[in-house]
Amino acid sequence: KLDIKEYDLNVAMNDGMRKGFSVPIGEGSVEWPKVRTELLKIDFRGWATAEVKGGDRARLAEIRKQMDRVVTNA
Template identity: 40%
Template sequence: LLPLAEKLRIHILIETVWNGFCYKPEEFRDYIDAINSPWVQAYYDIGNMQKFAPSHEWIRILGKRTLKLDVKDWGSKNGFCPLGQGDVDWKKVRNELEKIEFAGWATREGNDGGVEKTAKLMNELLAL
């Protein structure tokens, strides 16, 4: 796949999910690095990995390897939940995204009570 990705100039993004693989940010970073291709990068899901390490730490450790974000919240008491109601420290997430100069895509995965409310929350929490 790598020669084709390079030829077509498209990235292959590997998402952080609950599949028993790379539950520590250092492991995921090292996995991406071991592939040793600029065409393979991270698709970081903010809520998915909060359970295993604070989301802002994932962002800091993955750094510029992150090309796309899934935006969702997760809490130890309420699982996946509307944005701002879980354990994600959105201020720290925003600060780390600024430090890595994140300029990729971010999509909301979840339900906050409508498109307008979701847009408002994403603007407030991430300044997108």
């Protein structure tokens, strides 16, 4: 299983380490193209979960879009 979350180093340095996790998936410091490359190298075929706050259907749809962008580059 792949746990997906985002982290922003600039936010962390300015507002505190835990605040670095407060950014949407795909808008932080994680280098997702490199992550995808490494997942391809190991032939990852598992499933992924978003480690973020939940919400209503609209929020969950947005999380899905974020995950699609970073995992599949869609």
